[in-house]
Amino acid sequence: xxxxxxxxxxxxxxxxxGVTHAVDDVSFSVEKGExxxxxxxxxxxxxxxxxxxxxxxxxxxASIEGGSAEFEGRDxxxxxxxxxxxxxxxxxxxxxxxxxxxxxxxxxxxxxxVEPLLCHRRIxxxxxxxxxxxxxxxxxxxxxxxxxxxxxxxxSGGMRQRVMIAMALINEPKLLIADEPTTALxxxxxxxxxxxxxxxxxxxxxxxxxxxxxxxVVADIADSIVVMEQGRVVERGDRQAIFERAExxxxxxxxxxxxxxxxxxxxxxxxxxxxxxxxCTWFSQGKHHESVKAVDDVSFGIRRGExxxxxxxxxxxxxTIGRSLLRxxxxxxxxxxxxxxxxxxxxxxxxxxxxxxxxxxxxxxYASLNPRMTVFDTLAEPLLLHGIESRKSVEQGVLxxxxxxxxxxxxxxxxxxxxxxxxxxxxxxxxxxxxxxxxVIADEPVSALxxxxxxxxxELMLALxxxxxLTMLFVxxxxxVVxxxxxxxxxxxxxxxxxxxxxxxLFEHPKEDYTRQLLESIPGRQLL
Numbered sequence: 417x418x419x420x421x422x423x424x425x426x427x428x429x430x431x432x433x434g435v436t437h438a439v440d441d442v443s444f445s446v447e448k449g450e451x452x453x454x455x456x457x458x459x460x461x462x463x464x465x466x467x468x469x470x471x472x473x474x475x476x477x478a479s480i481e482g483g484s485a486e487f488e489g490r491d492x493x494x495x496x497x498x499x500x501x502x503x504x505x506x507x508x509x510x511x512x513x514x515x516x517x518x519x520x521x522x523x524x525x526x527x528x529x530v531e532p533l534l535c536h537r538r539i540x541x542x543x544x545x546x547x548x549x550x551x552x553x554x555x556x557x558x559x560x561x562x563x564x565x566x567x568x569x570x571x572s573g574g575m576r577q578r579v580m581i582a583m584a585l586i587n588e589p590k591l592l593i594a595d596e597p598t599t600a601l602x603x604x605x606x607x608x609x610x611x612x613x614x615x616x617x618x619x620x621x622x623x624x625x626x627x628x629x630x631x632x633v634v635a636d637i638a639d640s641i642v643v644m645e646q647g648r649v650v651e652r653g654d655r656q657a658i659f660e661r662a663e664x665x666x667x668x669x670x671x672x673x674x675x676x677x678x679x680x681x682x683x684x685x686x687x688x689x690x691x692x693x694x695x696c697t698w699f700s701q702g703k704h705h706e707s708v709k710a711v712d713d714v715s716f717g718i719r720r721g722e723x724x725x726x727x728x729x730x731x732x733x734x735x736t737i738g739r740s741l742l743r744x745x746x747x748x749x750x751x752x753x754x755x756x757x758x759x760x761x762x763x764x765x766x767x768x769x770x771x772x773x774x775x776x777x778x779x780x781x782y783a784s785l786n787p788r789m790t791v792f793d794t795l796a797e798p799l800l801l802h803g804i805e806s807r808k809s810v811e812q813g814v815l816x817x818x819x820x821x822x823x824x825x826x827x828x829x830x831x832x833x834x835x836x837x838x839x840x841x842x843x844x845x846x847x848x849x850x851x852x853x854x855x856v857i858a859d860e861p862v863s864a865l866x867x868x869x870x871x872x873x874x875e876l877m878l879a880l881x882x883x884x885x886l887t888m889l890f891v892x893x894x895x896x897v898v899x900x901x902x903x904x905x906x907x908x909x910x911x912x913x914x915x916x917x918x919x920x921x922l923f924e925h926p927k928e929d930y931t932r933q934l935l936e937s938i939p940g941r942q943l944l
Contacts, residue, residue: 427439448590458836509593545564698748723902775849817850
């Protein structure tokens with residue numbers, strides 16, 4: 417008998433625009449001691465289906481319209497709130513996607529770990545604390561006797577996710593639901609968390625539901641895979657069958673979206689458009705103003721028409737380099753030559769004129785787009801500011817940009833919150849191209865997107881790069897993505913360059929241990 421058997425689950429959301437069938441007749445099962453992956457893009461219903469099992473959906477607007485979810489002979493969907501409270505955190509536990517929003521910033525890690533034990537077990541606080549220390553050690557946190565008394569903000573993203581895993585396991589549950597637990601993490605940290613989950617699952621013989629939008633992430637750990645699209649299950653099977661003999665077009669689409677292979681070389685000339693010489697960008701922190709060497713003596717060049725990939729983990733200094741080139745952060749020392757002109761020496765009107773030729777696409781378009789400005793206002797602003805279009809011709813200029821980035825003209829009066837993540841990123845790309853720049857810095861432009869949308873944005877950027885004759889610095893922590901778009905790659909570690917070379921050469925024959933570590937951390941590398 418399966419540990420969990422879900423049959424005919426239906427979940428609706430009632431809104432002012434009508435009823436949305438978020439989960440429509442979904443069935444799947446989870447065996448004890450196995451990992452079942454539920455895969456699908458944003459809006460496919462995968463998280464809603466799992467949240468509904470534990471009564472975690474707000475009702476209204478949500479309502480469970482049918483189905484059953486048998487867990488150890490009891491139907492979770494028919495349980496009262498009091499009965500579910502006994503199951504949640506004890507028999508079934510959940511690891512949420514963003515630990516920073518799930519951990520209480522006012523409570524120490526220890527108090528948050530101890531709380532579910534005291535709630536569900538007859539145990540003293542001293543015993544609970546000791547159990548928490550042992551579990552922090554088991555999930556790989558150093559010096560747990562000290563870290564147990566620290567607060568969430570004192571931990572890195574990977575450490576916070578380890579705390580969430582410890583919290584989920586502390587009551588020794590029989591079923592673990594992991595909702596996109598590695599989405600916001602660097603590839604090396606992601607690989608560590610995936611290995612940790614797989615090891616703990618085998619050691620404790622628990623059933624796991626692993627929710628993800630990326631088939632590559634589950635390629636090494638899943639026993640069986642359920643593929644969801646628009647609220648319905650479109651395909652299911654064991655891992656080998658899905659990856660080798662996928663039948664449904666949507667599954668094949670997800671597989672095709674996994675970045676792999678190198679692009680054709682750009683038509684770059686031999687001369688450098690951008691030259692970075694001995695760049696240092698240091699920040700002071702703490703009451704004693706200690707220097708943090710975010711970028712430390714970095715030198716490189718970018719040829720005209722070339723796409724240069726800049727790769728490294730969080731904290732390596734790659735985004736700081738991008739911002740330093742545009743003077744968005746103060747440069748401590750060194751030179752940034754753009755077409756022979758030192759950008760670090762420019763001020764006022766001269767800097768403004770130079771910035772027309774150098775633009776940036778930021779990582780999070782929702783944060784970088786003004787929520788009070790429509791698409792028209794957002795794209796018209798740089799056109800008017802730099803005198804590229806007049807008041808009479810600006811609408812045609814905006815429509816041309818929308819056509820270039822694949823946005824329907826009917827969206828011209830909409831606001832950022834009315835768009836999906838991929839559409840917002842297209843707006844951000846259009847805004848960067850509005851000044852007709854020669855050089856674009858793309859700072860993690862696809863890291864927050866579904867794999868199919870990510871593939872679309874990458875292809876769009878390649879096409880626009882050729883059409884506009886762009887030179888580009890593409891910043892990312894994901895070597896597979898960079899390999900797909902870049903001509904050359906620079907690997908950054910703790911503010912310094914550790915390796916650089918042609919994309920395919922660096923991918924196939926890395927020289928440095930750190931580069932090899934990044935490559936080995938790519939999820940589903942055997943698929944590339």
